[in-house]
Amino acid sequence: MSDHIYKKIELVGSSPNGIEEAVKNALVRAEKTIRNMRWFEVTETRGEIENGKVNHWQVTLKVGFTLDK
Amino acid sequence: MSDHIYKKIELVGSSPNGIEEAVKNALVRAEKTIRNMRWFEVTETRGEIENGKVNHWQVTLKVGFTLDK
Amino acid sequence: MSDHIYKKIELVGSSPNGIEEAVKNALVRAEKTIRNMRWFEVTETRGEIENGKVNHWQVTLKVGFTLDK
Amino acid sequence: MSDHIYKKIELVGSSPNGIEEAVKNALVRAEKTIRNMRWFEVTETRGEIENGKVNHWQVTLKVGFTLDK
Amino acid sequence: MSDHIYKKIELVGSSPNGIEEAVKNALVRAEKTIRNMRWFEVTETRGEIENGKVNHWQVTLKVGFTLDK
Amino acid sequence: MSDHIYKKIELVGSSPNGIEEAVKNALVRAEKTIRNMRWFEVTETRGEIENGKVNHWQVTLKVGFTLDK
Amino acid sequence: MSDHIYKKIELVGSSPNGIEEAVKNALVRAEKTIRNMRWFEVTETRGEIENGKVNHWQVTLKVGFTLDK
Amino acid sequence: MSDHIYKKIELVGSSPNGIEEAVKNALVRAEKTIRNMRWFEVTETRGEIENGKVNHWQVTLKVGFTLDK
Amino acid sequence: MSDHIYKKIELVGSSPNGIEEAVKNALVRAEKTIRNMRWFEVTETRGEIENGKVNHWQVTLKVGFTLDK
Amino acid sequence: MSDHIYKKIELVGSSPNGIEEAVKNALVRAEKTIRNMRWFEVTETRGEIENGKVNHWQVTLKVGFTLDK
Amino acid sequence: MSDHIYKKIELVGSSPNGIEEAVKNALVRAEKTIRNMRWFEVTETRGEIENGKVNHWQVTLKVGFTLDK
Amino acid sequence: MSDHIYKKIELVGSSPNGIEEAVKNALVRAEKTIRNMRWFEVTETRGEIENGKVNHWQVTLKVGFTLDK
Numbered sequence: 010m011s012d013h014i015y016k017k018i019e020l021v022g023s024s025p026n027g028i029e030e031a032v033k034n035a036l037v038r039a040e041k042t043i044r045n046m047r048w049f050e051v052t053e054t055r056g057e058i059e060n061g062k063v064n065h066w067q068v069t070l071k072v073g074f075t076l077d078k
Numbered sequence: 079m080s081d082h083i084y085k086k087i088e089l090v091g092s093s094p095n096g097i098e099e100a101v102k103n104a105l106v107r108a109e110k111t112i113r114n115m116r117w118f119e120v121t122e123t124r125g126e127i128e129n130g131k132v133n134h135w136q137v138t139l140k141v142g143f144t145l146d147k
Numbered sequence: 148m149s150d151h152i153y154k155k156i157e158l159v160g161s162s163p164n165g166i167e168e169a170v171k172n173a174l175v176r177a178e179k180t181i182r183n184m185r186w187f188e189v190t191e192t193r194g195e196i197e198n199g200k201v202n203h204w205q206v207t208l209k210v211g212f213t214l215d216k
Numbered sequence: 217m218s219d220h221i222y223k224k225i226e227l228v229g230s231s232p233n234g235i236e237e238a239v240k241n242a243l244v245r246a247e248k249t250i251r252n253m254r255w256f257e258v259t260e261t262r263g264e265i266e267n268g269k270v271n272h273w274q275v276t277l278k279v280g281f282t283l284d285k
Numbered sequence: 286m287s288d289h290i291y292k293k294i295e296l297v298g299s300s301p302n303g304i305e306e307a308v309k310n311a312l313v314r315a316e317k318t319i320r321n322m323r324w325f326e327v328t329e330t331r332g333e334i335e336n337g338k339v340n341h342w343q344v345t346l347k348v349g350f351t352l353d354k
Numbered sequence: 355m356s357d358h359i360y361k362k363i364e365l366v367g368s369s370p371n372g373i374e375e376a377v378k379n380a381l382v383r384a385e386k387t388i389r390n391m392r393w394f395e396v397t398e399t400r401g402e403i404e405n406g407k408v409n410h411w412q413v414t415l416k417v418g419f420t421l422d423k
Numbered sequence: 424m425s426d427h428i429y430k431k432i433e434l435v436g437s438s439p440n441g442i443e444e445a446v447k448n449a450l451v452r453a454e455k456t457i458r459n460m461r462w463f464e465v466t467e468t469r470g471e472i473e474n475g476k477v478n479h480w481q482v483t484l485k486v487g488f489t490l491d492k
Numbered sequence: 493m494s495d496h497i498y499k500k501i502e503l504v505g506s507s508p509n510g511i512e513e514a515v516k517n518a519l520v521r522a523e524k525t526i527r528n529m530r531w532f533e534v535t536e537t538r539g540e541i542e543n544g545k546v547n548h549w550q551v552t553l554k555v556g557f558t559l560d561k
Numbered sequence: 562m563s564d565h566i567y568k569k570i571e572l573v574g575s576s577p578n579g580i581e582e583a584v585k586n587a588l589v590r591a592e593k594t595i596r597n598m599r600w601f602e603v604t605e606t607r608g609e610i611e612n613g614k615v616n617h618w619q620v621t622l623k624v625g626f627t628l629d630k
Numbered sequence: 631m632s633d634h635i636y637k638k639i640e641l642v643g644s645s646p647n648g649i650e651e652a653v654k655n656a657l658v659r660a661e662k663t664i665r666n667m668r669w670f671e672v673t674e675t676r677g678e679i680e681n682g683k684v685n686h687w688q689v690t691l692k693v694g695f696t697l698d699k
Numbered sequence: 700m701s702d703h704i705y706k707k708i709e710l711v712g713s714s715p716n717g718i719e720e721a722v723k724n725a726l727v728r729a730e731k732t733i734r735n736m737r738w739f740e741v742t743e744t745r746g747e748i749e750n751g752k753v754n755h756w757q758v759t760l761k762v763g764f765t766l767d768k
Numbered sequence: 769m770s771d772h773i774y775k776k777i778e779l780v781g782s783s784p785n786g787i788e789e790a791v792k793n794a795l796v797r798a799e800k801t802i803r804n805m806r807w808f809e810v811t812e813t814r815g816e817i818e819n820g821k822v823n824h825w826q827v828t829l830k831v832g833f834t835l836d837k
Contacts, residue, residue, distance in 0.1 A: 013161060014158060014159065014160055014161070014172060014173050014176040014177075015158065015159035016156065016157070016158055016159075017157040017158070017159065017207070018085065018157075019085065019086040019087075019088075019140070019157075020083060020084065020085055020086070021083065021084035021085075021086065021142060022083055023082060023083070027443045028442060028443065028718060029717045029718065029753075029756070032746070032753065033752075033753060034083060035083050036748065036751060036752065036753065037751070038083040038145055039083075039751075040751035046748040046751060047747070047748055048745060048746065048747055048748055049745065049746050049748060049753075050743070050744070050745045051744040051745070053464070054464070054465040055462060055463060055464045055465070056446070056462060056463050057461070057462050058450065058460040058461055058462055058463060058486070061450060061451070061453075061454035061460060062447075062450065063443075063446065063447060063450065063463075066443070069086070071157070072748070073159060076176055087154065088154070088155040088156075088157075088209070089152060089153065089154055089155070090152065090153035090154075090155065090211060091152055092151060092152070096305045097235060097304060097305065098234045098235065098270075098273070101263070101270065102269075102270060103152060104152050105265065105268060105269065105270065106268070107152040107214055108152075108268075109268035115265040115268060116264070116265055117262060117263065117264055117265055118262060118263050118265060118270075119260070119261070119262045120261040120262070122326070123326070123327040124324060124325060124326045124327070125308070125324065125325050126323070126324055127312065127322040127323055127324055127325060127348070130312060130313070130315075130316035130322060131309070131312065132305075132308065132309060132312065132325075135305070138155070141265070165788045166580065166787060166788065167579045167580065167615075167618070170608070170615065171614075171615060174610065174613060174614065174615065175613070177613075178613035184610040184613060185609070185610055186607060186608065186609050186610055187607065187608050187610060187615075188605070188606070188607045189606040189607070191809070192809070192810040193807060193808065193809045193810070194791070194807065194808050195806070195807055196795065196805040196806055196807055196808060196831070199795060199796070199798075199799035199805060200792070200795065201788075201791065201792060201795065201808075204788070210610070220368060221365060221366065221367055221368065221379060221380050221383040221384075222365065222366035223363065223364070223365055223366075224364040224365070224366065224414070225364075225430065226364075226430065226431040226432075226433075226485070227428060227429065227430055227431070228428065228429035228430075228431065228487060229428055230427065230428070235304060236303045236304065236339075236342070239332070239339065240338075240339060241428060242428050243334065243337060243338065243339065244337070245428040245490055246337075246428075247337035253334040253337060254333070254334055255331060255332065255333055255334060256331060256332050256334060256339075257329070257330070257331045258330040258331070276431070278364070279334070280366060283383055289575060290572060290573065290574055290575065290586060290587050290590040290591075291572065291573035292570065292571070292572055292573075293571040293572070293573065293621070294499065294571075295499065295500040295501075295502075295554070295571075296497060296498065296499055296500070297497065297498035297499075297500065297556060298497055299496060299497065310497060311497050314497040314559055315497075345500070347571070349573060352590055358437060359434060359435065359436055359437065359448060359449050359452040359453075360434065360435035361432065361433065361434055361435075362433040362434070362435065362483070363433075364433075372512045373511060373512065373649060374648045374649065374684075374687070377677070377684065378683070378684060381679065381682060381683065381684065382682070384682075385682035391679040391682060392678070392679055393676060393677065393678055393679055394676065394677050394679060394684075395674070395675070395676045396675040396676070398533070399533070399534040400531060400532065400533045400534070401515070401531065401532050402530070402531050403519065403529040403530055403531055403532060403555070406519060406520070406522075406523035406529060407516070407519065408512075408515065408516060408519065408532075411512070416433070417679070418435060421452055441719045442718060442719065467740070468740070468741040469738060469739060469740045469741070470722070470738065470739050471737070471738055472726065472736040472737055472738055472739060472762070475726060475727070475729075475730035475736060476723070476726065477719075477722065477723060477726065477739075480719070501568065502568070502569040502570075502571075502623070503566060503567065503568055503569070503628075504566065504567035504568075504569065504625060505566055506565060506566065510650045511649060511650065517566060518566050521566040521628055522566075536671070537671070537672040538669060538670060538671045538672070539653070539669065539670050540668070540669055541657065541667040541668055541669055541670060541693070544657060544658070544660075544661035544667060545654070545657065546650075546653065546654060546657065546670075549650070552569070580787060581786045581787065581822075581825070584815070584822065585821070585822060588817065588820060588821065588822065589820070591820075592820035598817040598820060599816070599817055600814060600815065600816055600817055601814065601815050601817060601822075602812070602813070602814045603813040603814070624817070634782060635779060635780065635781055635782065635793060635794050635797040635798075636779065636780035637777065637778070637779055637780075638778040638779070638780065638828070639706065639778075640706065640707040640708075640709075640761070640778075641704060641705065641706055641707070642704065642705035642706075642707065642763060643704055644703060644704065655704060656704050659704040659766055660704075690707070692778070694780060697779075697797055708775065709775070709776040709777075709778075709830070710773060710774065710775055710776070710835075711773065711774035711775075711776065711832060712773055713772060713773070724773060725773050728773040728835055729773075759776070
C-alpha cells in the first residue's frame with residue numbers, strides 16, 4: 010500500500026449456503042469489471058427466511074481496489 | 079433477492095419541500111443511468127437555512143440495485 | 148447546494164508525509180475522471196509502519212460531487 | 217414517567233406515501249394488542265423502489281409502552 | 286463556508302403534524318436569538334403517543350450558525 | 355450458555371434513587387412473566403428533572419433469558 | 424414487503440460448530456411460536472472459550488416477521 | 493412535551509463519590525442560569541485515578557430544557 | 562479536573578491550510594467570549610473542494626471549559 | 631498530560647453491589663501490576679441475573695496509564 | 700463470572716478458509732501465553748483479495764480472560 | 769498479512785505540534801518493547817488547551833503487530 014490511491018465500492022453478495030460463499034459470489038461478479046481488487050470489509054450480515062429456514066445469506070461488503078495512476 | 083449480486087451507491091438528493099421529495103429527486107436523477115434499482119436506505123438528513131427558514135432539505139441515501147450476471 | 152443531486156464516492160489516499168497530503172493525493176487522482184467535486188468527509192485515518200516508523204498515512208474519505216442534470 | 221416500568225418493541229411500518237404515514241400504520245397495527253403506548257423512536261428509514269420510483273417507505277421504530285404493575 | 290467559524294447548538298422541535306414542521310418550529314424559535322443560521326442536521330426522530338396515535342413529533346437537530354469575527 | 359437459545363427484550367426501569375435501583379425495579383417487574391432471566395445490558399441512562407433536581411432515573415436495559423426447548 | 428407491518432425480535436442462537444449453525448438453531452426454536460418470519464440481521468458474534476478452544480459460537484440476530492392484519 | 497421547543501446543552505459533572513452524585517452536581521450548577529430543565533441523558537462515564545483509586549467520577553450529560561415562547 | 566463542572570460546546574473551525582490550523586482558528590474565536598477552556602475533542606473532519614483542490618478544511622470540535630462555581 | 635505517552639487496557643470489573651464498586655474492584659486488581667494509572671472510561675455496563683435478581687454487576691472499562699520514557 | 704476480574708485483549712486471526720478458522724487460529728496462538736481465556740467477541744471481518752479471490756480472511760476479535768486474584 | 773496472527777494495543781501519543789507528531793511519538797515509545805509493528809488506526813483526536821491555545825495534541829491510536837509463531 011505504498012503510494013497508491015484506492016477506491017472502495019459497496020456490494021451485497023448472496024448465497025444459499027453461508028457467509029463466506031456470499032462474499033465470494035460478490036467478488037466473482039465484481040471481478041468482471043474491476044481490476045486490482047485488494048481487500049474487503051464486511052459491514053452487514055443479513056438473510057432471507059422462507060418457511061422458517063435461511064433461504065439466502067446476504068452479506069454487505071466494501072471492496073477496495075487500486076486506481077491506476 | 080434470490081441469487082443476485084447488488085451494488086450500493088450513495089447519493090444526496092435535495093428539495094425545497096421536504097424529506098420524501100428529496101429522496102424522490104435523487105432517484106429521478108439516478109434512474110437515468112442505473113437500471114434495476116431495488117431499495118434505498120436514508121443515512122443522513124440535513125438542510126440549508128436561509129433567512130431563518132429551511133431553504134433546501136438534503137437527504138443522503140444509499141441505493142441498492144441488481145448487477146446483471 | 149440548491150437543487151442539485153450529488154453522488155458520494157469513497158477513496159483512500161496515501162502519503163508518506165501526513166494526513167492532509169494523503170487527502171490531496173486522493174483528490175488529484177479523482178479529478179482525472181470526476182468533474183464538479185464539491186466536498187469531502189474524512190472517515191478513517193490509518194497508516195503503515197515499517198521499522199517502527201510511519202511509512203505511509205492512509206486516509207479514507209468520501210467525496211461529494213454534483214451530478215449534471 | 218414517574219415510577220412506571222416500560223417495555224420497548226421494534227416494529228417496521230410501511231406506506232406508499234411517506235415516513236409519517238409508515239409510522240402511523242405501524243401504530244394502528246400495534247394498538248390492537250398493546251395498551252398504553254407512550255412514545256416511539258425512529259431507528260431506520262428505508263424504502264422499496266419499483267420502476268425507478270419509491271414503491272413503499274419502510275420505517276423501523278421502537279415503541280415504548282407502560283407495563284401495568 | 287470560507288474562513289468563518291461556526292457554532293452548533295442542539296434543539297428539539299415538536300409538531301403535531303410531521304417531521305418537517307417540527308424542524309421548522311425549532312428554527313422559528315431559534316431565529317429569535319440567533320443570527321446567521323446556516324444549516325441543520327437531524328440527529329433523532331421521536332414522538333409522543335396518546336390513545337394509540339402520534340400526539341407530537343419530536344425532532345432533535347443541530348443548527349450551525351456563523352460567529353461574527 | 356451451552357446449547358440454549360436466548361431471547362432479549364428491552365425494558366426501561368425507573369427509580370427516584372439511582373441507576374442500580376432503576377435496573378432492579380425493571381427486573382422485579384419482568385420476573386412476573388419471564389422465567390430464566392440470565393443477564394442484562396444497560397443501553398441508555400437518562401432521567402427526568404423537576405425543579406432542578408433528578409426526579410427519576412430511567413435506565414434502558416436489554417434482558418436475555420433462556421427459551422425452553 | 425408491500426403494505427405489511429413487521430415486528431422484529433432479538434434472539435441469541437448458539438452452536439458448537441459455527442456462525443451459520445448458530446443462526447439456524449435460533450430460527451428452529453423461533454419457528455415454534457412465530458409464523459411468517461421473513462428476514463434476519465446479525466448484530467453480534469461472540470463465543471465461549473473452554474480450554475483454549477471455541478466451546479460455543481453465540482450469534483445475536485434480529486428476526487423480522489409479518490404481523491397479520 | 494406538547495408544543496414546546498427544547499434546547500440541549502452538554503455538561504460534565506464530577507464527584508468523588510459516584511455517578512449519581514456527579515450528575516446531581518452538574519444539575520446544581522446548571523440550575524443557577526437555566527430555567528425549566530426537563531431531562532438529561534448520560535453520554536459518557538469516566539474518572540480520574542490517583543494512587544490506584546478513583547479520585548473523581550466524571551459524567552458527561554446532555555440536559556434538555558424548555559425555551560419559553 | 563477536581564470538583565469542577567464543565568460545559569462543552571461544539572464549534573466548526575476552518576482553514577485553507579490544514580486540520581491543526583482549523584482547530585486553532587476555532588479556539589482563537591472562542592477565546593473572545595469563553596474563559597477557562599480546558600480541552601477539545603475533534604468529532605468530524607471535512608473540507609470544501611474547488612477546482613479539484615481543497616479550498617478549506619473544516620474541523621468540528623467540542624470544547625470543554627470550566628464553569629465558575 | 632504534558633508530553634507523556636499513555637497505554638490503554640480494557641478490563642471487566644464485577645461486584646454484587648453496584649457499578650462504582652465493580653470499577654473499583656477492577657482498579658484494585660490492576661494496581662498490582664500497573665503503575666501510574668491516570669484515568670478510566672466506562673464502555674459497557676452489564677450484569678448477571680440469578681433468580682430474578684442482579685447477581686453481579688459487570689462493568690467494562692478502559693484504563694489509561696503513563697508509559698515511563 | 701462471579702467475583703472475577705477480566706482483561707480483554709484484541710487480536711486479528713487469519714485463515715485462507717473462513718471466518719471460524721481465523722478465530723480459531725487466533726485462539727491457538729493466544730493460548731501459548733494466556734491462561735483462562737473465557738470468551739471472545741468478533742469486532743471486524745475483513746479479507747485480502749488476490750487475483751479476484753479471497754486470499755485470507757482476517758477477523759478481529761476481543762478475548763476476555765480471568766486475572767487470577 | 770498471510771497466515772500471521774496480530775495483536776492490537778491502544779496508545780495515546782501527545783505532541784505540542786500536531787496530530788502526525790503525536791502519532792510518531794507514540795510509535796517511538798512503543799518500538800522500545802514491541803517488535804514487528806505493522807499498522808495503526810487513529811481512533812480519537814483530542815487536545816489540552818492552556819490560555820486559549822492548544823498546549824498538547826493527544827491522539828489515540830491502535831497499533832497492530834505480528835505475534836511470532
